[in-house]
Amino acid sequence: MAVVALQQKTRAAADLARRNVIEVKDLSLVFQTSDGPVNALSNIDLEVEAGEFVSFIGPSGCGKTTLLRVIADLEQPTSGAITVNGMSPSEAREKRAYGYVFQAAALYPWRTISGNISLPLEVMGISKEERRQRIARNLELVNLSGFEKKFPWQLSGGMQQRASIARALSFDPDLLLMDEPFGALDEIVRDHLNEQLLKLWAKTQKTVIFVTHSIPEAVFLSTKIVVMSPRPGRIHEIIDCDLGAERPLDIRETPKFLEIAHRVREGLRHGHSYDEVHA
Amino acid sequence: MTEARGPIVQFCFDRVIPVGTILLVIIALWYVFSVVLNAPFERDQAARAGTTIATSQLLHNTMWQERPVLPAPHQVAEEIRKTVFDLRPTSKRSLVYHGAVTLSSTLLGFVLGTLLGILLAVAIVHSRTLDKSLMPWIITSQTVPILAIAPMIIVVLNAVNITGLLPKAIISTYLSFFPVAVGMVKGLRSPEIMHLDLMRTYNASRSQIFWKLRWPASMPYLFTSMKIAVAISLVGAIVGELPTGAVAGIGARLLAGSYYGQTVQIWAALIAAALMAAVLVSLIGIVGSLVNRRMGVRS
Numbered sequence: 001m002a003v004v005a006l007q008q009k010t011r012a013a014a015d016l017a018r019r020n021v022i023e024v025k026d027l028s029l030v031f032q033t034s035d036g037p038v039n040a041l042s043n044i045d046l047e048v049e050a051g052e053f054v055s056f057i058g059p060s061g062c063g064k065t066t067l068l069r070v071i072a073d074l075e076q077p078t079s080g081a082i083t084v085n086g087m088s089p090s091e092a093r094e095k096r097a098y099g100y101v102f103q104a105a106a107l108y109p110w111r112t113i114s115g116n117i118s119l120p121l122e123v124m125g126i127s128k129e130e131r132r133q134r135i136a137r138n139l140e141l142v143n144l145s146g147f148e149k150k151f152p153w154q155l156s157g158g159m160q161q162r163a164s165i166a167r168a169l170s171f172d173p174d175l176l177l178m179d180e181p182f183g184a185l186d187e188i189v190r191d192h193l194n195e196q197l198l199k200l201w202a203k204t205q206k207t208v209i210f211v212t213h214s215i216p217e218a219v220f221l222s223t224k225i226v227v228m229s230p231r232p233g234r235i236h237e238i239i240d241c242d243l244g245a246e247r248p249l250d251i252r253e254t255p256k257f258l259e260i261a262h263r264v265r266e267g268l269r270h271g272h273s274y275d276e277v278h279a
Numbered sequence: 280m281t282e283a284r285g286p287i288v289q290f291c292f293d294r295v296i297p298v299g300t301i302l303l304v305i306i307a308l309w310y311v312f313s314v315v316l317n318a319p320f321e322r323d324q325a326a327r328a329g330t331t332i333a334t335s336q337l338l339h340n341t342m343w344q345e346r347p348v349l350p351a352p353h354q355v356a357e358e359i360r361k362t363v364f365d366l367r368p369t370s371k372r373s374l375v376y377h378g379a380v381t382l383s384s385t386l387l388g389f390v391l392g393t394l395l396g397i398l399l400a401v402a403i404v405h406s407r408t409l410d411k412s413l414m415p416w417i418i419t420s421q422t423v424p425i426l427a428i429a430p431m432i433i434v435v436l437n438a439v440n441i442t443g444l445l446p447k448a449i450i451s452t453y454l455s456f457f458p459v460a461v462g463m464v465k466g467l468r469s470p471e472i473m474h475l476d477l478m479r480t481y482n483a484s485r486s487q488i489f490w491k492l493r494w495p496a497s498m499p500y501l502f503t504s505m506k507i508a509v510a511i512s513l514v515g516a517i518v519g520e521l522p523t524g525a526v527a528g529i530g531a532r533l534l535a536g537s538y539y540g541q542t543v544q545i546w547a548a549l550i551a552a553a554l555m556a557a558v559l560v561s562l563i564g565i566v567g568s569l570v571n572r573r574m575g576v577r578s
Contacts, residue, residue: 072480073479074476074479074480093479093480093482094482096481096482098480099480100476100477100480102473102476102477103473104473106471106473106474106477108474108491108492108495109574109575109576110495110496110498110574110575110576111575112575119481119491120481122491123478123481123482123483123487123491124481151575152575153575153577
């Protein structure tokens with residue numbers, strides 16, 4: 001008995017070292033619409049380890065956002081299995097396991113920047129003093145110190161999105177889900193925020209899942225790129241992106257970067273030709 | 280010069296000049312109509328006396344009749360001045376006294392109506408069943424003519440010994456809950472999907488979603504519908520005063536005036552009611568913009 005218990009303990013420790021934050025097995029999701037059923041996701045298999053930066057990339061309609069929303073328990077799968085931190089997505093959501101960053105900053109317009117970052121902390125019943133500290137810490141993390149009392153409309157789009165990232169980080173979740181967070185921003189701001197996000201990721205050691213439709217953005221940020229294709233939404237290919245931890249912006253001109261970007265582009269094209277054959 | 284305008288000058292340009300211009304046009308038209316409408320009586324008088332009347336005399340007479348078809352603006356102004364400033368506010372002929380009677384039931388009815396409207400909206404937004412079952416009745420309630428239902432309410436409440444302020448206030452409530460309920464249903468449902476999803480990712484409770492998202496999002500709708508509600512509360516209070524035997528209130532003044540052909544008195548009461556409504560609506564507008572400013576709305 002004791003030996004078995006000990007074995008279980010060591011196994012648990014080993015699991016912890018390189019545990020899967022997310023496990024998806026044969027997951028499908030069918031939306032019932034007035035035009036009939038739509039296969040949003042079909043036979044998805046995916047594992048994400050702790051500390052990884054995983055990007056979902058694909059054309060619109062490939063289900064990348066839907067997959068992210070299934071992980072967040074904002075959509076229910078039709079079949080298949082999924083665990084987040086070893087629990088069902090709804091249990092993980094109830095335990096506040098993840099922070100979610102939407103396509104738009106989605107700040108509440110009647111709250112100041114610090115009021116917006118305070119929102120999840122208030123919902124979670126965190127004391128006023130603790131809230132004040134966390135607001136200050138997270139605003140500093142996204143370089144927004146000094147903007148506490150501003151209302152969202154007084155900030156630029158990029159600053160608003162940074163505030164929304166600070167809001168998602170404020171309750172210190174281990175997992176960060178980001179749905180095309182920089183899609184609405186211009187390229188210069190986007191480059192800058194990508195750099196900042198990498199630094200943030202290195203500093204906080206969070207697991208990040210990042211939806212995008214930009215190839216350079218995916219290659220620049222990720223440790224793993226999930227290439228998806230549409231109709232039905234499915235995973236076409238998973239590409240490892242081992243560019244190392246240090247990634248200055250000009251890494252994007254190195255042969256290694258360009259090679260990975262090429263593979264992603266080929267993967268996307270391949271996934272798409274399937275669509276054209278049947279169209 | 281233009282960019283250095285002070286707030287008072289700005290207010291003149293924004294409000295006083297445009298509104299004042301229209302006011303002048305209305306007064307001018309009013310004079311024209313009072314001459315046209317009151318002239319036949321003067322001509323009749325002259326014809327009966329077997330004389331003719333000069334145009335200048337006719338013009339003068341039409342503006343100073345004792346019981347004109349349409350009293351001239353200065354006659355109404357004079358009546359208001361007399362009944363507001365010359366009489367003690369406790370006098371039964373004082374417009375201040377009657378105004379206060381109407382105002383008190385208007386405000387009571389408005390407060391009750393607003394609360395009822397908000398409660399109904401909250402219930403409707405949170406329950407599918409209530410949305411389906413209550414909404415048609417709320418709309419039906421407003422298709423019943425208030426003039427028909429007001430005496431019923433007064434009579435029924437009298438029978439159970441509820442008299443005085445409350446029955447009139449209930450008629451105001453009956454009218455004023457409606458815009459608030461409809462406006463607030465829309466307001467409480469106004470948050471974007473993304474803002475609601477955000478609350479879901481925090482595993483927020485229903486009451487947290489209500490107080491931190493739905494309620495603040497509905498504020499602009501609340502103040503817009505409260506402006507409408509306070510105006511019709513006043514209408515409700517006046518209608519409620521008619522079947523009570525015309526004891527006191529603006530409604531009583533209107534009724535008494537029409538019994539005795541006191542058109543000047545009727546118009547004075549009407550103008551007083553309109554002024555009261557304007558003041559009430561602007562007060563709510565001011566509160567609304569104060570709340571807006573606190574909530575960071577761009578000015």
